[in-house]
Amino acid sequence: MTDELKAMPSPNRMVHEPARLAILTVLSSCASADFVFLQGVTRLSKGNLSVQLTNLETAGLVVITKEIIDKKMRTTVRLTDRGGSEIADYWRTMDAIRASMKGERRRTAKPGRLVPEPAI
Amino acid sequence: MIDSAANPGVAVDTRRIKYVTEHFRQLQGLGLAVFGAFWAIYELVLRAPGSPWGFLWFVVMGIGMAFSGRDYLEQYYQRRFGWIEPPKNSEPESSGYVSVFAFVLALIVLEWLGNKIGSDELWFRTIILFCFIYSLGWTRERFINPRNAYLLPAILVVVFVYGYPTLDPPDSAHIAVWKALTDLVMPAFLIVIGLCDHILLLRLMPKRISEDDYDG
Numbered sequence: 001m002t003d004e005l006k007a008m009p010s011p012n013r014m015v016h017e018p019a020r021l022a023i024l025t026v027l028s029s030c031a032s033a034d035f036v037f038l039q040g041v042t043r044l045s046k047g048n049l050s051v052q053l054t055n056l057e058t059a060g061l062v063v064i065t066k067e068i069i070d071k072k073m074r075t076t077v078r079l080t081d082r083g084g085s086e087i088a089d090y091w092r093t094m095d096a097i098r099a100s101m102k103g104e105r106r107r108t109a110k111p112g113r114l115v116p117e118p119a120i
Numbered sequence: 121m122i123d124s125a126a127n128p129g130v131a132v133d134t135r136r137i138k139y140v141t142e143h144f145r146q147l148q149g150l151g152l153a154v155f156g157a158f159w160a161i162y163e164l165v166l167r168a169p170g171s172p173w174g175f176l177w178f179v180v181m182g183i184g185m186a187f188s189g190r191d192y193l194e195q196y197y198q199r200r201f202g203w204i205e206p207p208k209n210s211e212p213e214s215s216g217y218v219s220v221f222a223f224v225l226a227l228i229v230l231e232w233l234g235n236k237i238g239s240d241e242l243w244f245r246t247i248i249l250f251c252f253i254y255s256l257g258w259t260r261e262r263f264i265n266p267r268n269a270y271l272l273p274a275i276l277v278v279v280f281v282y283g284y285p286t287l288d289p290p291d292s293a294h295i296a297v298w299k300a301l302t303d304l305v306m307p308a309f310l311i312v313i314g315l316c317d318h319i320l321l322l323r324l325m326p327k328r329i330s331e332d333d334y335d336g
Contacts, residue, residue, distance in 0.1 A: 025134050029141035030204045037202025040325040041140050074203070
């Protein structure tokens with residue numbers, strides 16, 4: 001491993017986990033979303049979604065609110081300020097990694113050969 | 121698409137997730153389809169011979185159905201797909217109505233201007249030119265919007281049905297057909313777009329088969 005690869009920034013593990021990343025991606029595109037929408041769009045099971053939301057709330061990235069609307073419980077989730085900055089940082093880190101990988105591949109590629117894009 | 125090394129079966133399609141979240145309200149198209157259907161029936165009733173009381177009854181019934189239908193559809197979408205609060209900095213919903221109003225106003229002004237200078241095709245040419253200029257400003261992201269697969273052909277059909285009789289006036293044998301087409305093309309457009317939006321939403325957020333079939 002080269003020094004440049006060692007110096008590469010590493011993404012936040014709390015955000016990088018696919019289920020949590022899906023939840024945070026939804027919440028970064030809206031002000032708040034309810035449990036049904038999150039479940040539908042992330043395609044997670046109720047149990048898994050519930051566990052991941054609790055993890056995110058414990059980490060201080062989201063706020064979970066429960067309210068009764070038309071005699072039915074609605075669980076609403078929204079990003080905290082910290083959650084918003086963490087997801088923005090995550091995408092910046094991923095962009096930096098992608099850019100470093102491209103640079104690294106260009107340096108190591110033999111002339112005249114096509115360089116495939118790195119899969120992330 | 122981001123795949124997890126620890127859980128190879130688990131992948132996050134961030135592009136789909138962002139698209140559905142950002143266009144969630146827009147993709148709830150059944151209301152638009154119902155409105156289009158009501159408009160089409162209105163156009164047909166207007167043509168049918170009958171008493172004015174029958175027509176009035178139809179309008180009152182239609183307004184009542186529109187209000188109750190709106191609530192029903194809202195409940196259906198919340199139950200089936202859930203609810204989101206749009207971001208604070210998003211465009212207000214009223215901007216859509218303002219655009220429609222501006223478009224209708226522009227058509228009226230162009231028609232008046234066309235009559236003034238003796239050119240019937242002015243408004244049609246202006247719309248084509250506007251569509252062309254608008255298409256030049258499209259970025260790749262906007263071009264790959266899945267709604268464009270049905271929105272662009274539908275707009276072209278509407279422009280053709282409205283524009284063709286102006287460029288090549290139909291003879292007396294076909295004038296009634298073109299009159300019916302121009303009256304019904306907008307309701308048909310709304311029905312098609314509404315249904316296609318709804319189908320796209322169903323495809324982007326398919327119903328889960330069982331509770332724990334997927335444990336990402």
